[in-house]
Amino acid sequence: MGMDGSKVWDAYQAGRIADIRNYCETDVLNTWLVYLRFQLMRGHITHEKYELECALVRKHLQHSGKEHLQAFESAWEQGA
Helix, strand or coil: CCCCHHHHHHHHHCCCHHHHHHHHHHHHHHHHHHHHHHHHHHCCCCHHHHHHHHHHHHHHHHCCCCHHHHHHHHHCCCCC
16 A cells, blocks of 8 residues: 555655554554454354454444545455
């Protein structure tokens, strides 16, 4: 969504701390969603639990008031 780990140092040197924070927040979300999917595939959570957790993430994103989180939610494929 515009930044990856290789761009953090340059952003820091340019004083773009908010951009780094936004990147970190979306990176954590991606990690959490990958973890949830992994747990689903391993059979450690049910499909219903997976859907519930995804719904909670979506609700948080929609009500965050943060543009980058709302953009993340928009980019997130429905049913992914």
